[in-house]
Amino acid sequence: MQQFINTALGGLTTGMVYAAFALALVLIWRSTRVVNFAQAPMAMVTTFVALAVIDAGFSYWIGFAVALAAGLVLGAIMERGVMRHVQGKGEINAVILTLGLFIVLHAAAAVVFGNDFRSFPAPFGVRGIEVGGRTVALTGFGIFTIIAVLVVMGLLVALFRFTDLGLRMRAAAFNPEVARLLGVRVPRMMTLGWALASLVGSLAGLLIAGGSLIHPSYMDSVVVLGFVAAVLGGLDSPLGAVVGGLLLGVTLAFVSGYLGSQLVALAALLILMIVLMVRPGGIFSTTAARRV
Amino acid sequence: MERISRLVGSTLARHLLVAALGMVVVVMALTAVSDFRRFQLAEMACLAIAAGGLTVLTGLNGQLSLGHGALMAVGTYTTALLLPDRDASTPLVLVVLISVCTATLVGALVGVAAARLHGPYLAGATLALAVAVPGLALHFRETLGGEQGIPVVAPPPPGWAEDATYFLTASDLTPRGWIAFLAWSTLILSFLLLANLSHSRVGRRWRAVRDDPVAAELAGIVVGRSRVSAFMVSAAAAGAAGSMLALVVRLAAPGSFTLALSLTLIAAVVLGGLGSLTGALLGAALLTFLPQFVTQIGRDAGLDDVRAAELAPLVYGLVMVLVILLAPGGLFGVIRGALTRRRARRALAARSVEASTSTRPDPDSPPDEQLTDPSGDHRTATTTEGAPR
Numbered sequence: 001m002q003q004f005i006n007t008a009l010g011g012l013t014t015g016m017v018y019a020a021f022a023l024a025l026v027l028i029w030r031s032t033r034v035v036n037f038a039q040a041p042m043a044m045v046t047t048f049v050a051l052a053v054i055d056a057g058f059s060y061w062i063g064f065a066v067a068l069a070a071g072l073v074l075g076a077i078m079e080r081g082v083m084r085h086v087q088g089k090g091e092i093n094a095v096i097l098t099l100g101l102f103i104v105l106h107a108a109a110a111v112v113f114g115n116d117f118r119s120f121p122a123p124f125g126v127r128g129i130e131v132g133g134r135t136v137a138l139t140g141f142g143i144f145t146i147i148a149v150l151v152v153m154g155l156l157v158a159l160f161r162f163t164d165l166g167l168r169m170r171a172a173a174f175n176p177e178v179a180r181l182l183g184v185r186v187p188r189m190m191t192l193g194w195a196l197a198s199l200v201g202s203l204a205g206l207l208i209a210g211g212s213l214i215h216p217s218y219m220d221s222v223v224v225l226g227f228v229a230a231v232l233g234g235l236d237s238p239l240g241a242v243v244g245g246l247l248l249g250v251t252l253a254f255v256s257g258y259l260g261s262q263l264v265a266l267a268a269l270l271i272l273m274i275v276l277m278v279r280p281g282g283i284f285s286t287t288a289a290r291r292v
Numbered sequence: 293m294e295r296i297s298r299l300v301g302s303t304l305a306r307h308l309l310v311a312a313l314g315m316v317v318v319v320m321a322l323t324a325v326s327d328f329r330r331f332q333l334a335e336m337a338c339l340a341i342a343a344g345g346l347t348v349l350t351g352l353n354g355q356l357s358l359g360h361g362a363l364m365a366v367g368t369y370t371t372a373l374l375l376p377d378r379d380a381s382t383p384l385v386l387v388v389l390i391s392v393c394t395a396t397l398v399g400a401l402v403g404v405a406a407a408r409l410h411g412p413y414l415a416g417a418t419l420a421l422a423v424a425v426p427g428l429a430l431h432f433r434e435t436l437g438g439e440q441g442i443p444v445v446a447p448p449p450p451g452w453a454e455d456a457t458y459f460l461t462a463s464d465l466t467p468r469g470w471i472a473f474l475a476w477s478t479l480i481l482s483f484l485l486l487a488n489l490s491h492s493r494v495g496r497r498w499r500a501v502r503d504d505p506v507a508a509e510l511a512g513i514v515v516g517r518s519r520v521s522a523f524m525v526s527a528a529a530a531g532a533a534g535s536m537l538a539l540v541v542r543l544a545a546p547g548s549f550t551l552a553l554s555l556t557l558i559a560a561v562v563l564g565g566l567g568s569l570t571g572a573l574l575g576a577a578l579l580t581f582l583p584q585f586v587t588q589i590g591r592d593a594g595l596d597d598v599r600a601a602e603l604a605p606l607v608y609g610l611v612m613v614l615v616i617l618l619a620p621g622g623l624f625g626v627i628r629g630a631l632t633r634r635r636a637r638r639a640l641a642a643r644s645v646e647a648s649t650s651t652r653p654d655p656d657s658p659p660d661e662q663l664t665d666p667s668g669d670h671r672t673a674t675t676t677e678g679a680p681r
Contacts, residue, residue, distance in 0.1 A: 029412075030595060034412070035412035035415070035416060037415070037416075037419070082613060082617070085614065085617050086617070091410070091411035091412060092411060093616055093620065094356065094412075095356055095411060095415045095557065096356070096562055096612070096616055097413055097616050097617070098422070099358070099415075099555055099558055099612075100562075100609050100610075100613040100616060101609075101613060102555065102609075103452065103555055103559065103605050103606075103608070103609030103612065104606060104609035104610055104613060106602070106605065106609075107602045107604075107605035107606035107609055108606055109603045110465070110598075110599065110602035111595070111599045111603060111606060114598065114599065115598045115601075115602060116383075116598075191304035201478070217372070217551075220423070220551055221423055223419070224416075224419055224420045224423045227416040227419070228416075231413070231416065233490050260431050262427040262428070262430040262431035263427060263431055264427070265420070265423045265424035265427045266424040266425075266427055266428065268420055268423075268424070269420040269421055269423075269424040272416070272417055272420050273405055273417065276405070276408070276409060276413065276417065277405065277408070285601075
């Protein structure tokens with residue numbers, strides 16, 4: 001029983017991170033119809049930036065803030081500098097471009113920051129909390145992870161629901177042509193969408209890194225898991241991404257705990273295939289026809 | 293006389309001629325270079341076989357697979373399991389064929405799922421495959437060797453090959469040389485098959501499905517079957533590449549089949565030019581020989597070895613991004629575009645000298661040679677010949 005609870009709690013924490021990462025993919029998909037496979041290396045680069053800031057003697061929180069800001073800027077640069085030029089030129093081109101960026105960012109990080117494992121600090125304890133004399137697998141940092149993702153999601157919901165800017169972003173994503181005619185600067189909204197997504201992605205990167213080792217490829221498996229989580233939720237709905245992330249996190253935690261940690265990626269592949277075959281619109285889909 | 297000209301004009305005869313010439317060049321090149329270069333050339337052949345399969349799938353059928361590294365792993369592991377020691381009784385040809393069949397079978401399974409997906413969904417699913425398969429080798433430690441992998445014992449060169457080498461070059465055939473020869477023979481054979489297939493009715497169907505699935509279906513093509521067949525052919529090529537790779541590096545280990553391998557294959561295909569086998573060969577050559585060169589530059593510039601080694605992916609990643617942005621036809625497309633333009637300009641100049649008013653297009657470039665158009669989107673750039681002529 002205790003192992004069951006601990007596995008579930010661990011899954012919940014990692015699920016929150018997958019949720020954040022899936023959210024980043026969904027934000028970009030909604031605004032530009034591109035699945036950003038370069039999301040993982042982008043988050044990796046900003047995490048290395050945070051580590052550089054922390055190593056320079058600043059506090060964890062300054063590094064944290066700098067990484068998020070770097071994510072914002074990096075996302076905007078990617079959209080402005082690269083992705084914009086393949087808008088509407090065939091979906092394979094966009095996918096290949098994000099893969100090219102994947103290779104570039106990966107190699108650039110290895111050249112600049114070195115190709116070895118480095119430990120990343122955590123602001124809170126990484127040992128389990130004691131409840132009634134027993135240690136449960138919920139760490140201080142785990143609680144921080146859950147709260148941080150929830151706060152960011154709340155802010156995003158507030159942005160899209162209650163602000164003028166959010167309304168314009170939604171309009172640009174929903175129907176670029178009509179939005180443009182109504183005076184929305186669609187390209188600017190797309191840049192903003194990428195920037196915000198990249199910020200959320202950086203948050204996921206920081207949360208995965210906290211208290212463990214980072215390396216230029218430490219996020220590589222997360223790009224798959226984030227994609228699976230996003231597809232679970234339908235790739236179009238932010239709420240779906242979060243639920244998909246949590247579901248995936250808990251499921252994979254059980255696979256890892258009871259079957260073997262090497263099978264996690266295979267389980268993710270199976271889940272993805274089943275979802276795409278049975279409910280291609282994601283677990284919340286209505287019966288609307290949809291081509292995947 | 294007419295029969296001879298028809299024979300020369302036929303696609304099969306042309307491809308056979310190119311293949312035979314290629315074989316002669318390969319044998320000459322392999323005897324001329326050092327053993328280390330032979331190893332590199334053999335590695336390049338493996339990359340090129342897999343890239344050839346991928347370029348057919350992505351360029352001609354429009355399915356982007358990031359999982360070809362995993363399919364190569366299937367071929368490599370099958371070969372490794374069939375060649376446990378020096379006394380292995382299975383003949384090498386059979387080993388390679390079984391590896392190809394296994395990869396094709398896995399490819400059929402993946403293809404059935406992939407046929408229903410498109411664009412980013414397909415990319416994501418095959419990406420998951422690429423990440424999942426090495427995990428299998430780690431999980432089934434007893435049979436698949438875990439992290440260390442399974443050593444492969446490459447069979448020694450047969451007597452006739454040694455005799456022939458001695459007769460032709462007056463030097464002994466090294467095991468490396470034999471494996472490199474095998475890899476390049478496989479490359480030429482698979483490219484011959486792929487080229488013929490893509491010029492045949494099957495290839496035309498693939499293109500028709502790529503350009504417009506609905507129109508293809510209306511024309512009587514079963515879209516799903518066509519997609520699955522493209523995936524199977526592509527997987528067979530990946531299996532052959534994996535099988536050769538097992539012989540070349542003499543090891544089947546999960547470390548060789550990371551995400552980076554699948555991305556390298558995509559890079560080779562894109563750099564060379566999507567949909568063109570020559571492009572795949574060019575891309576594979578570039579990715580085999582560029583790293584050494586760039587790493588040396590990095591070392592000269594004062595980087596340590598680990599960082600200098602990362603310069604190569606940085607360079608080809610950047611080139612890949614630039615190719616997609618500026619020249620979707622790839623290197624091969626750029627070269628051919630320049631040649632076509634030059635030829636057209638020369639023809640135009642000749643015509644204006646003759647003061648001819650004819651504006652016919654250049655008769656030297658029949659439509660089925662224009663595989664890539666450097667100015668256009670690659671989905672339409674790779675041959676637009678969709679319907680049977």
